Amino acid sequence: MSSQDPSTAERWTPTPAFGRAVLLTGLLLIAAVLLGRVDLVVLAAPFALGTAYALHRRPTELPQVWISGEEEHLVEGGEVTGTVSVGNPGTVPYDVAVLRTRVSPWLRIERASLAGGTVAEGGRSGGTRRPAVAGRPFVTSVAPDTAVDLELAGTALRWGRHRLGPAGARVSAAQGLLVSRAVIAEPTRTRVYPKTEPFDAVEAMPRAAGLVGAHRSRRPGEGGELAGVRVFAPGDRLRRVDWRVSLRARQLHVAATLSDRDAEVVVLLDVLAEAGRSGGINGTASVLDTTVRAAAAIAEHYLHRGDRVALLEYGPSARRLRPATGRRQYLTVLEWLLDVRAQSSPHEPYDLVFGPQVLSADALVVVLTPLLEERSAQMLARLARSGRFVVAVDTLPADLSPPTDRGWAEVAYRLWRLDRETMIAQLREHGVPVVPWAGAGSLDQVLRDVARLAAAPRVGGR
Known part of the structure; x- marks a missing residue:
């Protein structure tokens, strides 16, 4: 995108070099007049003529800056590329162009090349590689009616919509006598889709209610x-x-x-709370990381088999994605997951999320939840009492470390763990299976048990 502003296109300011040239020329001419020395006029002539010639070819237009990012489907751990360009729309060359850009911390830029040469390499800071070009200046010259590209390449560390930019440029012209104001280009957003963990499940389904399927x-x-x-x-x-x-x-x-x-699978994402610290694709996973990656893996598995998949958020926004099948639905699922955010809510969002005609009676509901709040457990129990086929997947990191900043923090953490285990046991007593997420095979035994219960004859009361 261009950041040219026509209303301020001729805003150029003199540099200290221009002031020194004018001052030196003036002092020499004054001294020549006062002292009557012609040689001082000869000394001042080159400064005056050089300044006049440089200003005669002064630029009239500000530089232009563009940012272009990755447009293809990018997955966590994949290579991300981007380009920041500075252009000269006028007829006067830019002697020096200083270009700076910002990059999201989840886009680790490792290589940056300007005018065909490598100018930056990623370094290490505290054991984590930081972006090499964040705020770092790059200097080049720009010929008239041309543009110079700063090509960036690196690795996408985490799913989401990450910003490349903003980028700014200031140029110097007229042999360094004039400098332009800073021209800023708005940032672009690079879409990084979650990497689906290997997932496979048995063919057992509680009820297959569609017309065709597997x-x-x-x-x-x-x-x-x-x-x-x-x-x-x-x-x-x-x-x-x-x-x-x-x-x-x-x-x-x-x-x-x-x-x-075919069957209908509803993946319900509990976004009421977040825990753990995200370290990217090669680091530790937070609750939100596990939830999003597991949802993508489950959706990919069942969509590949021809089932209908829907997504729901258990939170104040109550976002939902209608059930559908096919590759288009899978791409829609990935796009939908990019906007998942942890949102706390002071109110119970059950009625907001599960409105009328939201869940089919034959749907398998897979709830991805860290079980950090009592409201999440109550939601699972209400779904089970309503006759739904519910499977709860525990997304809390197993390596979650207890806080150590206070004296009683470790004891409180152990008590909280015991209370959470009691909550899980009560859910299982209510008929809600709770299994930790472990990739392939996580839901096999649970799906067999749920399908067996669904196929069992029900005793009706008189």
Whole structure:
């Protein structure tokens, strides 16, 4: 984007070099007049002529600055590139152009090249590599009607929308006698998608209610799961005839199958609290990091199998993403996850989140929660009492260290841990399975148990 401002395009100020040239020329001429010495006039002539010639070719337009960032799909740990350009729209060259730019701390810039040469390398500070170009000046000259690019390359450390910029430039012209005001370019945002952890789960689903899909249902129909053998009826296809049973029984029999149907998976993100410190893709993970990466992995797995996936936020904003299938839904999920933020709320957001017709009766609800607040446990219990198929995934980091800044902090931390374990045990008594997130296989046993319970016959009261 350009940052040219037409209303102030000719705002150039003299430099100290201009003041020294004028002062020296004036002093020499005054001395020549007072002392009657022609040689002092000869000494002042080069300064006067040089200053007049430089000012005769003074610039009339301010420089232009652009910032362009990565437009393709960028994932955590991937290479990020960006370009900061300074252009000269006039006919007078810029003798010196000083360019500075800011970079988000989650974009670790390791290489920066200007006019084809490498000018900066990342350094280490306190064990963490810091951006090499944040606030550092880069100096070049710019010819008329051309632009010079500062190319940046590095690594994206964390998911989110990260800023590249703002960038500013000041140029000097007329042989260093004039300097422009600072021209600022607005920052651009680079989208970094969460890296999906390896995740796989069994095919067991509580209820598969769609028309087509990969899950076995309990309803007869066209599918790949054998349900038994029955007598041939009008409308049955000949390819379904079981000739062995038919010859033995002397009557046509066909193989009956169960229909394959898709399921609806609702991933609920508990964003009421945050804990832990994020260290990027190669460091420690906070609650929000684990939640976002787990949600992306679960959504990718079930969307790849043809299921419908929806997303919900349990928080004051109550954001939701409607259920859908396919690759477009997966890209929409990744885009939706970039805006996930931890938001505390003084009120219970249950009624705000679970409005009418939000959750399907047959949907599998996977709740990603750190269980840091009692309201989260109450929400899980209410979902279970309403007859939903709920699975709670614990996203609290296992290596969360207790505070040590106060005398009773460690004791309070241990008591809080015991109270949290009691809360988890009570949830399991209410029929809500709670499992820690561990990537592939995290939900296998839980999904088998939930599917077994859903398939069990229910006793109705009289």
